[in-house]
Amino acid sequence: MSKRIQAKYKIDRRMGENLWGRPKSPVNRREYGPGQHGQARRGKLSDYGVHLRAKQKLKGYYGNITEKSFRRLYNEAVRLKGDTSENLIGLLERRLDAVVYRMKFVPTVFAARQFVNHGHVTVNGRRVNIASYQVKQGDVIEVRQKSKQLAIVLEAAASAEREVPEYLDVDHKTMKGTFTNIPTLSDVPYPVVMEPNLIVEYYSR
Missing domain, CATH: 1.10.1050.10 (Ribosomal protein S4/S9, N-terminal domain)
Known part of the structure; x- marks a missing residue:
C-alpha cells in the first residue's frame, strides 16, 4: 500500500x-x-x-x-x-502502476499502486505485483478475471473525469489494454x- x-x-x-x-x-x-x-x-x-x-x-x-x-x-x-x-x-509512464492508472482501471495512481501490489494485474498473461515494473512497447496489460467486477474498477472505467491517452489502446469491456508506444512529454x-x-x-x- x-x-x-x-x-x-x-x-x-x-x-x-x-x-x-x-x-x-x-x-x-x-x-x-x-x-x-x-x-x-x-x-x-x-x-x-x-x-x-x-x-x-x-x-x-x-x-x-x-x-x-x-x-x-x-x-x-x-x-x-x-x-x-x-x-x-x-x-x-512505463511504470506498471502509472499504466494501470492511465488505462482507467482504477481512479487514482495511489489506488493503482495498491491494485498492482495486491496481484490484480497481469502483463502478457503473467501476474505482476511490482508497481515499478517497466512495461515495454507492445505489452498487454489486463485486470485478472476475478478482479474485473470490483466496484473500484467498474467505477474508474465509467468515469468521465479523464480520458485514456493515445499511446494506450484499451478495451474496458474486457479490461485489457496494450501499451502501444513510449510517450513524450507532450503526449502525457x-x-x-x-x-x-x-x-x-x-x-x-
Missing part, C-alpha cells in the same frame, strides 16, 4: 496546485498551503527552490515515489540515448505543467 494513501491531497496543497485535476482537491477551495502557517505569504523561490519544486511535483504526481526510486529512474534516463528529460517522462495528459528539464538541471548541479 502507498505510504501516502490517506494524505494525497496534502501533496496538492503543499504544491499549491491540483496535481491530478480532481474535483475533490482541496486546492479548488483553499489555495494556501496546509498547516498553521499555510496562509502566510510565500516568499519568492530561489533557483534551487524552483528546481526542487519541479522534482517534488513530478514525484508527487506518480504517487510520491521515493527519492531512491526516482533517482534510479533519472540515472537510467541519463544512460539512454536522446533527451534526458523526455527519457525520464517515458520511464515514469498532465493537468498541470511539468518541467522535467528543471529536474535534469537539479541533478546536474
Whole structure:
C-alpha cells in the first residue's frame, strides 16, 4: 500500500496546485498551503527552490515515489540515448502502476499502486505485483478475471473525469489494454505543467 494513501491531497496543497485535476482537491477551495502557517505569504523561490519544486511535483504526481526510486529512474534516463528529460517522462509512464492508472482501471495512481501490489494485474498473461515494473512497447496489460467486477474498477472505467491517452489502446469491456508506444512529454495528459528539464538541471548541479 502507498505510504501516502490517506494524505494525497496534502501533496496538492503543499504544491499549491491540483496535481491530478480532481474535483475533490482541496486546492479548488483553499489555495494556501496546509498547516498553521499555510496562509502566510510565500516568499519568492530561489533557483534551487524552483528546481526542487519541479522534482517534488513530478514525484508527487506518480504517487510520491521515493527519492531512491526516482533517482534510479533519472540515472537510467541519463544512460539512454536522446533527451534526458523526455527519457525520464517515458520511464515514469512505463511504470506498471502509472499504466494501470492511465488505462482507467482504477481512479487514482495511489489506488493503482495498491491494485498492482495486491496481484490484480497481469502483463502478457503473467501476474505482476511490482508497481515499478517497466512495461515495454507492445505489452498487454489486463485486470485478472476475478478482479474485473470490483466496484473500484467498474467505477474508474465509467468515469468521465479523464480520458485514456493515445499511446494506450484499451478495451474496458474486457479490461485489457496494450501499451502501444513510449510517450513524450507532450503526449502525457498532465493537468498541470511539468518541467522535467528543471529536474535534469537539479541533478546536474
